Amino acid sequence: MQRAALGWRRRGIKIGFVPTMGSLHAGHMSLVTEARRRVGPRGKVFVSIYVNPTQFGPKEDFSKYPRDLARDAKLCRAAGVDALFVPTDAEMYPRPEGAAHSTYVVEENLSATMEGAARPGHFRGVTTIVAKLFNLVLPDVAVFGAKDFQQAAVIRRMVRDLNIPVKIIVAPTKRELDGLAMSSRNKYLSPDERRQALALWQAIQAARKRVRAARRGIPAATLKKQLRAFIHRQSAVRVDYIEFFNPETLLAEKTVRRGTQMALAVFIGKTRLIDNARL
Numbered sequence: 001m002q003r004a005a006l007g008w009r010r011r012g013i014k015i016g017f018v019p020t021m022g023s024l025h026a027g028h029m030s031l032v033t034e035a036r037r038r039v040g041p042r043g044k045v046f047v048s049i050y051v052n053p054t055q056f057g058p059k060e061d062f063s064k065y066p067r068d069l070a071r072d073a074k075l076c077r078a079a080g081v082d083a084l085f086v087p088t089d090a091e092m093y094p095r096p097e098g099a100a101h102s103t104y105v106v107e108e109n110l111s112a113t114m115e116g117a118a119r120p121g122h123f124r125g126v127t128t129i130v131a132k133l134f135n136l137v138l139p140d141v142a143v144f145g146a147k148d149f150q151q152a153a154v155i156r157r158m159v160r161d162l163n164i165p166v167k168i169i170v171a172p173t174k175r176e177l178d179g180l181a182m183s184s185r186n187k188y189l190s191p192d193e194r195r196q197a198l199a200l201w202q203a204i205q206a207a208r209k210r211v212r213a214a215r216r217g218i219p220a221a222t223l224k225k226q227l228r229a230f231i232h233r234q235s236a237v238r239v240d241y242i243e244f245f246n247p248e249t250l251l252a253e254k255t256v257r258r259g260t261q262m263a264l265a266v267f268i269g270k271t272r273l274i275d276n277a278r279l
Contacts, residue, residue, distance in 0.1 A: 001085050005046075005138040014043040017139035017166075019130060022049040023066035024075050027174035027182035031143045032079045034171045038141045046137050047076050048085040050092060054104075055125030066187050085137065092132060105131045107161070110250050111154045114243050114263055115274070126151055127158050134159075139166050147173040147181045149263060149276040153250055173275075175201070181275045188271040196234040197268050200275040203227045203242075207262055211279045217255035220244045231266060240265035240272065247278065 005015055016035030020028055028047075035045045049072055056062035069086065076084050093101040104124050111123035134142070144152045152170045159168055174182045179201035180194075189197055207227060210218060224242045231239055245252050247261040256262075256279065263276035 001046075001083070001087075002136045002138065004083065005136070008044055009138060009140075014039040014140045015138060016043055016045045017048070017133070017137050017142045018045070019048045019050075019133050019142065019144075021051045021065065021184065022072050023068060023184035023187070024049075024072045025174075025182050025184065027145060027147070029075065029079050030174045031145060031171050032076070032081060034169060035141060035143045036080065038143070038167075038169060043140075044082040045080070046083045046085060046139065047081050048087070048133055048137065050085075050087050050129070050133075052092070052125055052129040053089065054093075054128060055122050057119055057121065060119070061185075061188075066184055085133075087136075092129065104128045105158060105162075107154045107158050110150065110157050113150075113245075113250065113252070114241060115150050115265070118240055118265060123151070123154055127154060130155055131158065131162070131164070134164055134166055141167045141169055143169045143171055145173060146170050147183070147275065149247075149261065150250065173277075179205075181273075183273060185271055185273060189268060193236050193268045193271065196236045197273060199231045199234045199237050199268075200264060200266060200273060203231050203264060204262060204275060204277045206230055207256070208277070208279050211256060211258055211260070214257075217257040220252070220254050220256050223256050227264075234268075236269050238267045240267060244279075 008015060016039040018031045018035050032045060051065050053062055073084055105127040106124050107127050116123050156168045159166055178198060180197055227242055228239050231237055242264045243252060244256045244260050244262055253260055258279060260279045262279055265272060265274045
């Protein structure tokens, strides 16, 4: 993969990159479209598919994460992807002479809250695998989805701090017609859970309505309490966290106003989903 990328770069051909864990959907394809737009008709678009074990906790869904490589490859061909990179664990985490992988990339500031607090070690796995993929694919542009807002911020900071020569693009969240953010994990939901999953988007809409109607800022603690009560009307839904923060620094804000970023994570049955939006 790196050899092909080097050859294209020497010829002045730009490379756009979309890293994924597979189980592709229209949200992923919108990232491919954005990558193509960024590199132009002469450019090359790479997609990687790798379910990265180091970003999953011991009790998370690594073993059952949906995998369908044949379908994913078909979608990529239809979208005009130039190269599909599907590395193995041995390629991404080589163990010469049996030595365990012991080198990781760690961002220590933006990754400390929200997903970082709820899923210890998660971002260490994300930054490590993304850095390794960047080294192999050598992209000019890499496209990530806004649904994983904190992840995109962490990767952008990693690129800045480590002088990695790639431009990070964050594309808008792709949603179903009823507002639910597209996610590979939506496949886990039963029909009733799928209905209750709308509580994430409805909570965001409720927060936006409150902020628009308020003459001054709303105490974050008050709004969190109200939104938790609103979400918990759904019997299968349990809130993991609701946070209000500055979209640039990711620092929590005690007062919620227009321009504040909201993020939340909930469990719907055994399935954990996230969403976020600017208020």
